[in-house]
Amino acid sequence: xxxxxxxxxxxxxxxAIIILMVVFVVLSFHSNNTLKLKxxxxxxxxxYLIIMAASLNLVLGxxxxxxxxxxxxxAVGAYTSALISLALQRAGFYTEKNxxxxxxxxxxxxxxxxVVAALIGVIVxxxxxxxKGDYLAIITLGFGMIIVNLINNIPFCGQQxxxxxxxxxxxxxxxxxFTNDEKQSFMWVGVLIVVLxxxxxxxxxxxxxxxxxxxxxxxxxxxxxxxxxISYYKILTFVFSAFFAGIAGALYSCANVxxxxxxxxxxxxxxxxxxFIVVTVVVGGMGSMTGSVIAAxxxxxxxxxxxxxxWVNALPEFLKNxxxxxxxxxxxxxxxxxxxxPKGIMGDKELSLFDIPGYPKRIxxxxxxxxxxxxx
Amino acid sequence: MEDTRKTVLRTQHLGxxxxxxxxxxxxxxxxxxxxxxxxxxxxxxxKTTVFNLLTGVYKxxxxxxxxxxxxxxxxxxxxxxxxxxxxxFQNIRLFHQMTVIENVLVAFTKDVKYGLFSAIFxxxxxxxxxxxxxEKAMELLKIFSLDDKADVxxxxxxxxxxxxxxxxxxxxxxxxxxxxxxxxxxxxxxxxADLLKCIKVIREKFKVAxxxxxxxxxxxxxxxxxxxxxxxxxTIAAGLPEEIANNQQVIEAYLGK
Numbered sequence: 001x002x003x004x005x006x007x008x009x010x011x012x013x014x015x016a017i018i019i020l021m022v023v024f025v026v027l028s029f030h031s032n033n034t035l036k037l038k039x040x041x042x043x044x045x046x047x048y049l050i051i052m053a054a055s056l057n058l059v060l061g062x063x064x065x066x067x068x069x070x071x072x073x074x075a076v077g078a079y080t081s082a083l084i085s086l087a088l089q090r091a092g093f094y095t096e097k098n099x100x101x102x103x104x105x106x107x108x109x110x111x112x113x114x115v116v117a118a119l120i121g122v123i124v125x126x127x128x129x130x131x132k133g134d135y136l137a138i139i140t141l142g143f144g145m146i147i148v149n150l151i152n153n154i155p156f157c158g159q160q161x162x163x164x165x166x167x168x169x170x171x172x173x174x175x176x177x178f179t180n181d182e183k184q185s186f187m188w189v190g191v192l193i194v195v196l197x198x199x200x201x202x203x204x205x206x207x208x209x210x211x212x213x214x215x216x217x218x219x220x221x222x223x224x225x226x227x228x229x230i231s232y233y234k235i236l237t238f239v240f241s242a243f244f245a246g247i248a249g250a251l252y253s254c255a256n257v258x259x260x261x262x263x264x265x266x267x268x269x270x271x272x273x274x275x276f277i278v279v280t281v282v283v284g285g286m287g288s289m290t291g292s293v294i295a296a297x298x299x300x301x302x303x304x305x306x307x308x309x310x311w312v313n314a315l316p317e318f319l320k321n322x323x324x325x326x327x328x329x330x331x332x333x334x335x336x337x338x339x340x341x342p343k344g345i346m347g348d349k350e351l352s353l354f355d356i357p358g359y360p361k362r363i364x365x366x367x368x369x370x371x372x373x374x375x376x
Numbered sequence: 377m378e379d380t381r382k383t384v385l386r387t388q389h390l391g392x393x394x395x396x397x398x399x400x401x402x403x404x405x406x407x408x409x410x411x412x413x414x415x416x417x418x419x420x421x422x423k424t425t426v427f428n429l430l431t432g433v434y435k436x437x438x439x440x441x442x443x444x445x446x447x448x449x450x451x452x453x454x455x456x457x458x459x460x461x462x463x464x465f466q467n468i469r470l471f472h473q474m475t476v477i478e479n480v481l482v483a484f485t486k487d488v489k490y491g492l493f494s495a496i497f498x499x500x501x502x503x504x505x506x507x508x509x510x511e512k513a514m515e516l517l518k519i520f521s522l523d524d525k526a527d528v529x530x531x532x533x534x535x536x537x538x539x540x541x542x543x544x545x546x547x548x549x550x551x552x553x554x555x556x557x558x559x560x561x562x563x564x565x566x567x568x569a570d571l572l573k574c575i576k577v578i579r580e581k582f583k584v585a586x587x588x589x590x591x592x593x594x595x596x597x598x599x600x601x602x603x604x605x606x607x608x609x610x611t612i613a614a615g616l617p618e619e620i621a622n623n624q625q626v627i628e629a630y631l632g633k
Contacts, residue, residue, distance in 0.1 A: 200496050203495060203496045203497075203498060204492075204495060204496060207490075207495035207496075207502070207506075208481075208485050208488045208490070208495065209492070209495060211474075211478055211481055211482050211485070212482055212485055214471065214473070214474055214478075215471045215474065215478075215479075215482040217473070218470075218471035218472055218473050218474060219469045219470070219471055219472075221433075221465075221469060222465070222469035222470065222471065223471075223482065224452075224453040224454045224457070225431065225453065225454075225457060225462070225463055225465075225469075225546075226457065226462075226482050226483040226485070226545060226546075226548070226549055227454050227457035227458045227462075227483065227485070227486045227549050228454055228482065228485050228486070229452075229454045230454070236492075287473075348473065
């Protein structure tokens with residue numbers, strides 16, 4: 001491993017992150033209606049989708065265990081942060097969102113969301129990770145459903161939030177919920193959180209922890225035959241992943257004025273549910289962090305253009321009918337991706353800034369090889 | 377000639393029963409420091425079961441295993457490895473999607489001192505450990521002349537080198553006893569000769585005790601100092617290679633009466 005090269009790579013990546021942050025800070029303070037009404041909400045949605053996909057990738061792509069209840073952890077995070085911020089608001093700790101007090105509230109809620117989700121991760125992970133494959137999938141599936149029902153039946157999570165006795169699937173008031181104006185002016189906060197979470201996850205993957213969990217994915221018996229406690233690493237990864245799902249949940253409650261448990265179900269009509277996150281990870285490539293980011297943004301854009309694009313109206317009648325069922329479009333998109341990139345868009349490779357200059361060449365040689373293969 | 381070397385691995389009346397089937401019973405073996413002992417027997421005799429008992433994959437239903445004077449039977453598989461018994465598998469079990477060097481690095485994990493915090497914040501301790509481990513891993517790979525293939529994905533290696541990598545990985549756990557489960561299975565004569573050389577190098581460099589399961593008799597007779605033969609879970613003979621080769625009971629077990 002060449003140390004200077006590594007340092008140089010870190011530097012370039014740092015510069016790229018700074019540029020990204022500067023762009024978003026500028027955008028955050030730029031007054032513009034499109035930005036406010038379209039871009040800002042979209043960026044917030046992307047933020048939590050990216051964190052969800054990447055954190056599930058830790059379990060699904062690196063550890064190789066199928067978890068179908070990832071949105072359950074997100075629900076825990078979302079409700080924890082919403083209730084804490086709501087409580088602080090009722091207590092009069094902050095009144096408006098452009099204050100230091102609110103910043104503190106935001107940090108407390110996010111950290112609390114992450115920690116509570118991680119604790120639930122421990123409770124679920126210890127018994128669940130004794131199983132593997134289909135059995136683990138069923139357990140986590142059950143967990144996702146149980147958590148939604150639990151929240152539905154806890155009185156203080158009900159209609160009014162914190163008000164006793166009115167249990168329902170919805171928590172209408174939400175202290176963190178941003179209006180469109182606030183979504184825009186806090187846009188950079190969301191992006192910063194994503195950058196921090198992604199960095200942490202990448203560092204985790206590129207250390208002894210990442211090595212061991214990939215070894216577990218490849219061969220459990222051999223991993224324990226090299227002296228590694230597989231249960232420990234499995235639970236650690238599961239909890240780590242739940243931690244970030246909790247943060248994604250907190251971002252979700254920032255992006256929405258009210259919460260409803262149906263948004264975190266196993267499957268529903270929208271883009272956010274446990275199955276869809278699994279699909280996103282598979283499309284992006286199991287074992288590729290950048291793949292998850294690309295897939296999360298891609299899936300979101302697909303969803304967004306189907307729902308809001310005027311181009312759908314311009315399509316011929318029979319095609320328009322297809323697009324009124326977005327799920328059908330996703331399925332087709334998924335089939336196309338699996339056909340052409342069986343291991344997902346990125347496979348298990350990472351997209352590195354250093355590879356980009358080489359891409360035109362690689363694409364050219366890819367087509368050349370294909371042509372050569374055809375001629376033979 | 378009296379052997380003055382210390383006993384590394386010792387079993388006492390080791391046995392395991394699966395339901396009503398006695399897979400292994402009253403298995404006694406003593407391996408001294410730096411010794412190479414062969415374990416042979418017809419198919420289904422229980423050789424791999426013995427390995428699984430020694431490495432903690434199965435819990436023995438009777439008897440005990442001692443590493444030096446520490447009792448290791450009843451420990452979990454990874455604890456046994458940490459105590460000092462490493463193994464390879466009959467059917468190769470590499471981390472096939474990982475590179476050659478990563479395969480070895482995984483086996484170094486228990487020596488890694490940094491924790492989650494250092495890993496995430498990339499503290500100097502992290503860089504130092506990683507650098508040391510890489511150097512150690514490269515040294516080890518050099519012994520097996522795999523160093524120029526360090527960044528190759530393990531599943532892309534030819535069969536003989538996959539075997540070697542598995543042995544290298546087992547050595548990386550810094551063990552005292554190495555258990556090799558049919559290392560020459562499926563190898564051509566050149567690869568077997570290469571393996572033989574490899575085993576000799578290991579014995580010189582690492583001074584470890586080796587217990588070897590093998591069907592390739594030329595290999596067994598060539599390298600083993602002592603041989604123990606089991607059939608239907610029972611030890612039927614033990615002794616020097618020449619003795620075993622002429623033992624009537626062993627010939628019967630292999631060829632029938």
